[in-house]
Structure formats: structure tokens, C-alpha cells
Amino acid sequence: MSLDLTALETTTRLLFTVELKPLQGDRFQPTGFPSLGAATYETSKGTKLLVESAQSMANRMESTCWDPVTNAPIAALTGISHVTVTRHGSFLTDSMLEAHRLNSPYLLENKKDPSFKEALVASLGGLASGPINRKLLSETLLKYDVGSLLHGVFLAKPELAGGRLRVARALSGFIEATGARVAASGGVKNDHVNPSGDTKSGFGNVPFARDEFTAESIQLHVNFDLAQVRGYGLGKDSERLLILLGLHRLRKLLDGDLRLRTACDLEPVSRDRIIALRPGGFELPALNALEDALKGAIKTCGAAMIHTTVQFDDKLESAKERKAAADDDDGEVSEED
Numbered sequence: 001m002s003l004d005l006t007a008l009e010t011t012t013r014l015l016f017t018v019e020l021k022p023l024q025g026d027r028f029q030p031t032g033f034p035s036l037g038a039a040t041y042e043t044s045k046g047t048k049l050l051v052e053s054a055q056s057m058a059n060r061m062e063s064t065c066w067d068p069v070t071n072a073p074i075a076a077l078t079g080i081s082h083v084t085v086t087r088h089g090s091f092l093t094d095s096m097l098e099a100h101r102l103n104s105p106y107l108l109e110n111k112k113d114p115s116f117k118e119a120l121v122a123s124l125g126g127l128a129s130g131p132i133n134r135k136l137l138s139e140t141l142l143k144y145d146v147g148s149l150l151h152g153v154f155l156a157k158p159e160l161a162g163g164r165l166r167v168a169r170a171l172s173g174f175i176e177a178t179g180a181r182v183a184a185s186g187g188v189k190n191d192h193v194n195p196s197g198d199t200k201s202g203f204g205n206v207p208f209a210r211d212e213f214t215a216e217s218i219q220l221h222v223n224f225d226l227a228q229v230r231g232y233g234l235g236k237d238s239e240r241l242l243i244l245l246g247l248h249r250l251r252k253l254l255d256g257d258l259r260l261r262t263a264c265d266l267e268p269v270s271r272d273r274i275i276a277l278r279p280g281g282f283e284l285p286a287l288n289a290l291e292d293a294l295k296g297a298i299k300t301c302g303a304a305m306i307h308t309t310v311q312f313d314d315k316l317e318s319a320k321e322r323k324a325a326a327d328d329d330d331g332e333v334s335e336e337d
Contacts, residue, residue: 003293014224015278019269027212029263049180057173064252076291079298081305138232171246179216241297248290
């Protein structure tokens with residue numbers, strides 16, 4: 001039986017707010033930022049706390065679709081487009097795992113095997129000047145990495161339309177807490193052999209402070225821009241595929257593991273019925289229904305998508321090593337007259 005998505009045909013945004021709670025106890029550890037720590041901010045509803053950023057949630061939703069045992073998309077998504085990178089004949093990474101998807105340096109900074117970059121340039125070469133042909137860009141992303149149409153991509157290379165090719169996230173989310181309060185604690189790294197040893201070298205007892213948080217409520221906010229999906233101009237079949245993929249990522253995330261970090265293990269207050277804020281009354285389908293529908297949608301769009309494999313055998317250098325090599329090159333003296 002085909003999954004009915006007619007309720008989404010006239011809406012521009014699909015919005016969900018899902019209530020979460022700590023799996024055990026009341027405390028949780030939010031995301032933190034260098035020189036800032038936890039991100040708290042004042043709103044009309046009181047103090048709020050960013051628990052997980054939009055950038056991190058994009059990667060987490062995409063990772064629900066990856067099988068780390070087989071190093072491939074999960075079985076239900078067999079046939080979707082993505083790019084696998086191997087090194088010396090073994091798996092290295094994949095566009096589904098890369099933070100910037102097709103803008104991965106293992107694809108676009110590959111000196112020994114530039115074939116993928118050359119293929120992109122050939123496909124998008126007509127966009128070097130003038131307005132961006134969004135339909136051509138969308139077709140190319142669908143062909144090589146369908147996830148880029150959901151989670152966004154920025155092809156920041158001058159050879160690719162002068163670095164102007166970018167697609168915003170169509171599917172985004174973040175987690176924030178309302179009524180957040182600090183739960184201060186601490187601990188000690190014990191050295192039972194030499195408690196008063198040199199701590200700079202790793203010896204000795206080392207006390208530390210720790211800030212966790214409690215909150216009146218924790219909410220996952222999800223925004224699926226259906227107007228953007230339709231704006232790709234890929235046709236009804238591809239639109240349906242993208243919508244099903246987005247719904248599947250959200251359902252897989254909620255039904256699976258929301259352990260964001262060691263001290264931040266969350267779960268939905270209720271998984272039984274996840275109802276959208278917009279359009280009102282739309283219920284997030286069950287995982288088995290979504291996976292059944294996806295099989296047909298992937299098959300229908302199969303001719304427009306490919307799985308590409310690229311070899312990356314360049315030397316992996318640290319930034320310091322690369323700079324030193326560049327300095328050596330600059331210091332060479334030519335023997336020519």
C-alpha cells in the first residue's frame with residue numbers, strides 16, 4: 001500500500017516539535033563551544049540552552065542511514081546515490097559521512113585521482129558565468145549524492161562556477177532546553193600510585209569542576225522546507241523520494257539512539273504519535289511504512305542516481321608538514337641560467 005503524503009502537497013514547511021527527556025535522572029550535558037562553553041540565552045519564556053546545534057543534527061540525521069559494519073547505506077536505502085572513497089583498496093570514507101558531503105577534500109582535493117572533480121566540472125561547466133541553473137545543479141546532486149539536497153552543500157572550488165554553487169539545508173533541526181539551570185559538580189582523576197606526582201606529565205591527583213544542566217523541558221525542533229524541495233524542479237517522483245528520505249531520517253533518529261554524548265542520553269517523551277505543528281494533524285509515519293515506501297521510490301528514481309567510487313591515495317599530511325614542504329619549495333634555488 002502506497003504511503004499517502006497528500007497532506008503535504010499544499011504546505012511549504014513541515015514543522016515538528018518533539019518533547020525529549022533524559023533517559024535516566026534529570027541532568028544532561030549540552031553541546032559546548034571553545035571560549036564560550038554552554039550556549040545559554042534569554043528569551044520571552046526565560047533562560048534557554050542550546051543542547052544540540054543545527055550543524056550537528058544534520059550530521060546525526062544522516063548518520064542514521066549509514067551501516068558502519070558494511071560501510072554502506074542501510075539495507076532499506078540500497079540504491080541511493082553517494083560517493084565512496086577508498087584508500088589502497090580499503091574503505092576510507094563516504095560522502096554520507098563527510099561533514100560537507102560532496103565538498104569533501106577527499107573528493108575535490110584528490111591529486112592522484114581527480115576523476116570525480118573532473119566529472120563535476122564537466123556536469124556543471126555551463127554554470128561558470130551568469131545565473132546559476134538551479135535545476136542542473138539539483139540534477140547533478142541527485143545523481144551523485146542525494147543527501148546533499150536534504151542537508152545542504154557548498155561546492156567552494158573556483159573551478160565549479162567560481163565557488164558559487166551552494167544549496168541550503170532543506171531538512172534542519174536543533175535541540176534546546178527551556179528553564180535551564182546549572183547542575184554544578186566535579187570530580188578527581190585519581191593516581192593511587194603517586195597522588196602528589198607531576199600533573200603536567202599526567203601523574204598525581206587532578207580535581208576538576210563539571211557543569212551539567214537540568215531543565216523544565218527539552219525539545220527537538222525540526223523544519224523540513226518542502227517549498228525548497230519542490231523548487232529543485234526535479235519532478236514529482238524525485239520530490240516524493242526526497243520527502244520520504246527526510247521523514248525516514250527523522251523517524252530513524254527518534255526510534256533509535258539519541259545519545260548525543262557521554263552525559264547526554266535523551267529519548268522522546270512519547271514515540272507513539274509524533275504530530276506535526278504544520279500542517280496540523282499530520283502524523284510522522286512509522287519506520288516500517290517509510291522503508292516500504294522508500295523501496296518503491298528509490299526504484300522509480302534509480303536511473304537518476306549512481307553510486308560512485310573514488311580512490312584517494314594522496315599522502316595524508318598534517319598542516320605543519322604541508323607548510324614545511326611549501327617553505328622548502330619556496331627556498332629552492334633554480335640551476336637554470
